[in-house]
Amino acid sequence: MPTLATTVDGLKLPNPFVIGSGPPGTNGKVIGRAFDEGWGAVICKTVSLDASKVINVQPRYGRLRSRETGEIYGWENIELISDRSFDTWLDEFKALKDSHPDGVLIASIMEEYNKNAWQEIVGRCEEAGVDSFELNMSCPHGMPERRMGAAVGEDPVALEEVCRWVMEVATKPVWAKMTPNVTHIEDPARAAFRAGCQGVAAINTIRSVIGVDLDTLRPEPNVEGYTTPGGYSCQAVRPIALRMCMEISKVIETEYPGRTLSGLGGVETGEDAAQFILLGSSTVQVCTGVMKMGYGCVGPMKDQLLAFMEKHKFETIDDFRGKSLPYFTTHSDLVRRQAEARAAKKAEADKKKMIKGDAEWTGDDFVDQSDALARG
Numbered sequence: 060m061p062t063l064a065t066t067v068d069g070l071k072l073p074n075p076f077v078i079g080s081g082p083p084g085t086n087g088k089v090i091g092r093a094f095d096e097g098w099g100a101v102i103c104k105t106v107s108l109d110a111s112k113v114i115n116v117q118p119r120y121g122r123l124r125s126r127e128t129g130e131i132y133g134w135e136n137i138e139l140i141s142d143r144s145f146d147t148w149l150d151e152f153k154a155l156k157d158s159h160p161d162g163v164l165i166a167s168i169m170e171e172y173n174k175n176a177w178q179e180i181v182g183r184c185e186e187a188g189v190d191s192f193e194l195n196m197s198c199p200h201g202m203p204e205r206r207m208g209a210a211v212g213e214d215p216v217a218l219e220e221v222c223r224w225v226m227e228v229a230t231k232p233v234w235a236k237m238t239p240n241v242t243h244i245e246d247p248a249r250a251a252f253r254a255g256c257q258g259v260a261a262i263n264t265i266r267s268v269i270g271v272d273l274d275t276l277r278p279e280p281n282v283e284g285y286t287t288p289g290g291y292s293c294q295a296v297r298p299i300a301l302r303m304c305m306e307i308s309k310v311i312e313t314e315y316p317g318r319t320l321s322g323l324g325g326v327e328t329g330e331d332a333a334q335f336i337l338l339g340s341s342t343v344q345v346c347t348g349v350m351k352m353g354y355g356c357v358g359p360m361k362d363q364l365l366a367f368m369e370k371h372k373f374e375t376i377d378d379f380r381g382k383s384l385p386y387f388t389t390h391s392d393l394v395r396r397q398a399e400a401r402a403a404k405k406a407e408a409d410k411k412k413m414i415k416g417d418a419e420w421t422g423d424d425f426v427d428q429s430d431a432l433a434r435g
C-alpha cells in the first residue's frame with residue numbers, strides 16, 4: 060500500500076498537498092479549516108510588518124472561461140498581500156499551533172528592501188511558532204512600487220541579498236518563491252540556493268491583462284474605469300509552471316543536490332500533482348484550485364495521486380520524484396534520435412524482406428526482395 064506521507068526539509072507532511080499563499084490561507088479560521096480537511100501543510104497569505112500600507116480594491120479578479128463548458132481555466136488577480144495587522148497574525152499563528160500542533164504552518168513573508176525589517180519579521184514569526192518560511196519575492200503587482208515582491212524577485216542580486224539576510228537569522232527551513240516574469244528562472248533559483256535557502260517554490264502568477272470589455276472599451280478588472288496589469292493563475296498557466304519547475308529541478312540535480320522544489324501553478328487534480336512530482340517537486344501547492352473547488356478538493360486529489368502510485372507500483376513520493384527529468388534534451392538531439400530510430404527500423408524491415416530460401420520468393424514483392432539481397 061503506497062503512502063503519501065513525506066518529509067521535506069525536515070518537515071513531516073501527511074501528504075504533499077500544500078495550500079499556496081493567497082485567499083485560501085488568509086486568516087486563522089480558514090487555515091484551521093484546511094488542516095481539518097487534511098491538507099499536508101498550509102502557507103498563509105503573505106504577511107508584512109505594516110499592513111496599514113496595504114489597500115485593496117474591488118473588483119480585483121478577472122476570469123477566463125471555456126467557450127464550450129463555461130469552466131474557469133484562467134484567473135487574473137490584482138490583490139495585494141494581507142491587509143490584516145501583523146500582531147493579529149502572530150496571535151493567530153500561536154492559536155493555530157495550539158489547536159493543530161501537528162499541522163505544518165508555513166509563514167509567507169514579504170518586506171521592503173531593508174535588512175532589519177526582514178530579520179525582524181523572521182524572528183517574530185518564529186517566536187509565534189511557525190514551522191517554516193516562504194519568502195514572497197514575486198508578487199507582480201502593487202508591491203514593486205514599494206521595492207517589494209517582483210522588484211526583488213526579478214533581480215537575482217537583490218534576491219540573493221534578501222535571502223542572505225533571512226538565512227542569517229532563520230532557524231527554520233526557508234523556501235524562496237520565484238516569479239515567472241523572468242527570461243531564465245534558473246538565475247533567481249541559483250541566487251536563492253547560493254544564499255543557503257533549503258528550497259524554492261515556483262511559480263507565482265504571470266503578469267497579465269485578462270481582457271478588454273468590448274462595450275465599454277475598458278480593460279478588466281475595471282476599477283473606476285481603469286485597471287493595472289495583474290497576476291495570471293489557474294489551469295492555463297500549468298504548462299509554463301511545469302517547464303519552469305523542470306528547469307529548476309535540473310539546477311538542483313546538477314548544482315545543488317538535496318535542495319528542494321515546491322511546485323505550483325494550475326494544480327487541480329492528483330494527476331496534475333503527479334506531473335509536478337515527476338518533474339522534481341517534493342511538494343505541490345494549490346491556490347486558485349481551492350478558490351474554484353473549496354477546501355474538500357484535497358480528498359479527491361489524494362485518492363487520484365494514490366491511484367497513480369498504485370498503478371506504477373510506487374511506494375513513496377520519493378520513488379517517482381524527478382523520474383521524468385531524464386527525458387528532456389535538445390531539439391538537435393531529438394533529430395539525431397529520430398534519424399537513428401528510422402534507420403534501425405528500415406534495417407529491420409530490409410532484414411525481414413531478405414529471403415532465406417528460394418521457396419520464399421513471391422511475385423508481388425519480387426523487386427523489393429531483389430533489392431534486399433543487393434549491395435549497391
Ligand SMILES: Cc1cc2nc3c(=O)[nH]c(=O)nc-3n(C[C@H](O)[C@H](O)[C@H](O)COP(=O)(O)O)c2cc1C
Pocket residue numbers: 079080081082104105134136138139140141167195198236262263264291292293294296323324325326344345346347348
Ligand atoms: C487571488 C490570489 C491571491 C494571491 N496572493 C498571494 C500572496 O499573497 N502571496 C503569494 O506568494 N502568492 C499569492 N498568490 C499566488 C499563488 O500562491 C500562486 O503562486 C499562483 O496563483 C499559481 O498557483 P495556482 O494556479 O494554484 O493559483 C495569489 C494568487 C491568487 C489567485
